[in-house]
Amino acid sequence: xxxxAVEAVVVxxxxxxxxxxxxxxxxxxxxxxxxxxxxxxxxxxHSYDGGGATIDGPSVLVxxxxxxxxxxxAGYYVDMVSSASIDVLATASEYSEERTxxxxxxxxxxxxxxxxLGYTSSTESDYEAETVSAGVSQTFFGDLTTLSMGLSFGxxxxxxxxxxxxxxxxxxxxxxxxxxxxxxxxxxxxxxxxSIIDEGFLNNPYRQxxxxxxxxxxxxxxxxxVYPLTRNSDAFSVRGIYYLPWRASVRADARYHDDSWGISxxxxxxxxxxxxxxxWLVEAKYRAYSQSQADFYSDLFPFRDAQNFLARDxxxxxxxxxxxxxxVTYTLPxxxxxxxxxxxxxxxxxxxxFDYDDFRNVLDSEAAVGEESLYGFDANxxxxxxSFWY
Amino acid sequence: xxxxxxxxxxxxxxxxxxxACTPWVKPYExxxxxDQVMSFDRDPIAAGYLHHVYExxxxxxxxxxxxxxxxxxx
Numbered sequence: 001x002x003x004x005a006v007e008a009v010v011v012x013x014x015x016x017x018x019x020x021x022x023x024x025x026x027x028x029x030x031x032x033x034x035x036x037x038x039x040x041x042x043x044x045x046h047s048y049d050g051g052g053a054t055i056d057g058p059s060v061l062v063x064x065x066x067x068x069x070x071x072x073x074a075g076y077y078v079d080m081v082s083s084a085s086i087d088v089l090a091t092a093s094e095y096s097e098e099r100t101x102x103x104x105x106x107x108x109x110x111x112x113x114x115x116x117l118g119y120t121s122s123t124e125s126d127y128e129a130e131t132v133s134a135g136v137s138q139t140f141f142g143d144l145t146t147l148s149m150g151l152s153f154g155x156x157x158x159x160x161x162x163x164x165x166x167x168x169x170x171x172x173x174x175x176x177x178x179x180x181x182x183x184x185x186x187x188x189x190x191x192x193x194x195s196i197i198d199e200g201f202l203n204n205p206y207r208q209x210x211x212x213x214x215x216x217x218x219x220x221x222x223x224x225x226v227y228p229l230t231r232n233s234d235a236f237s238v239r240g241i242y243y244l245p246w247r248a249s250v251r252a253d254a255r256y257h258d259d260s261w262g263i264s265x266x267x268x269x270x271x272x273x274x275x276x277x278x279x280w281l282v283e284a285k286y287r288a289y290s291q292s293q294a295d296f297y298s299d300l301f302p303f304r305d306a307q308n309f310l311a312r313d314x315x316x317x318x319x320x321x322x323x324x325x326x327x328v329t330y331t332l333p334x335x336x337x338x339x340x341x342x343x344x345x346x347x348x349x350x351x352x353x354f355d356y357d358d359f360r361n362v363l364d365s366e367a368a369v370g371e372e373s374l375y376g377f378d379a380n381x382x383x384x385x386x387s388f389w390y
Numbered sequence: 391x392x393x394x395x396x397x398x399x400x401x402x403x404x405x406x407x408x409x410a411c412t413p414w415v416k417p418y419e420x421x422x423x424x425d426q427v428m429s430f431d432r433d434p435i436a437a438g439y440l441h442h443v444y445e446x447x448x449x450x451x452x453x454x455x456x457x458x459x460x461x462x463x464x
């Protein structure tokens with residue numbers, strides 16, 4: 001009798017041990033971190049207003065998963081541009097145009113590996129761009145580490161409105177590598193590197209270089225810009241996000257950029273995200289950016305064709321910008337839109353201040369040539385969007 | 391007692407598993423990491439737009455997260 005009881009206990013323990021062994025074998029599979037993005041629809045109105053330019057329009061992004069391993073996404077985006085910027089006022093007249101962008105994406109999840117493909121097409125009256133991209137992401141070490149890499153290839157066709165004879169092309173190659181690491185139960189860090197190669201016609205064909213010209217009353221004239229036909233750039237960034245015990249987070253970013261045109265740039269960003277109750281998210285952020293100028297940039301060249309490459313594009317000049325942002329997200333009560341699992345309404349505002357160190361305001365006609373006031377402007381960016389999870 | 395070999399196998403599997411996947415932050419300690427406040431860019435449509443604004447106004451590009459796509463930033 002006693003022997004029967006012992007055997008029964010042994011059988012039970014045996015089964016328990018087998019169960020534990022099976023669980024141990026399955027553990028790596030049970031802790032898969034790489035997951036597909038959830039099904040969601042985003043509808044956004046975006047607006048940029050600053051420096052005489054207004055750019056706004058709608059944007060829509062939809063994502064749908066199929067069979068837990070495949071996710072497809074599609075995007076639609078429009079920029080409606082109305083510009084009387086300093087560049088336009090100096091050498092041309094106010095214009096309006098529209099840019100439309102379509103994108104599709106495909107993600108495939110296999111165990112701990114996420115593979116993605118993307119295609120984007122952008123069209124405006126004087127510029128067409130097509131980009132294809134591919135990426136792969138893999139988690140390691142108990143899902144605390146994620147390594148991502150990707151590449152993209154873009155082909156651009158550049159035209160000039162009013163000049164049907166002008167046509168030029170440019171190619172763009174991007175290679176990126178990123179490592180995300182869970183450091184503690186409250187801290188995640190990401191380091192990234194990206195190399196970009198541009199080849200072809202890289203100018204903005206409307207922008208002009210300025211040179212001293214004593215033969216005209218105002219003392220200067222303009223000529224077409226001439227850029228090198230290649231540009232290589234490298235960027236490195238470190239980002240961290242830390243959880244605060246009152247269900248908030250602080251995020252810090254830093255990036256360094258360096259390119260073959262002689263431009264070095266750095267930016268830092270701090271973001272604080274705070275929850276209020278279950279339904280409100282409030283965000284505040286600050287970003288500082290600064291860059292040096294391109295080797296072939298000058299606000300005022302000493303004479304026409306002063307060098308083989310010429311630029312007076314303020315985006316290639318030395319400048320700094322600071323921006324502040326505030327935003328709020330509200331999760332709508334489920335009963336309002338019961339067809340969705342979750343719905344949010346979001347309003348974000350960013351204010352930018354750009355200060356140029358060697359780009360002068362040529363509209364300051366009272367000053368002597370080359371001594372005009374330095375240019376600067378501020379811009380407001382609005383993002384108003386609705387997000388629906390289903 | 392024939393459970394000893396199975397227990398040994400289980401211990402070996404546990405040790406091997408530890409090499410491959412035992413994290414210093416355990417799965418049950420990741421509640422905070424999974425919270426939406428811990429997402430770098432929780433709304434791709436909004437983050438993508440802001441990256442587009444940066445790339446149109448600044449010479450620096452790349453290593454910023456999820457931006458991309460063609461850009462006719464005249």
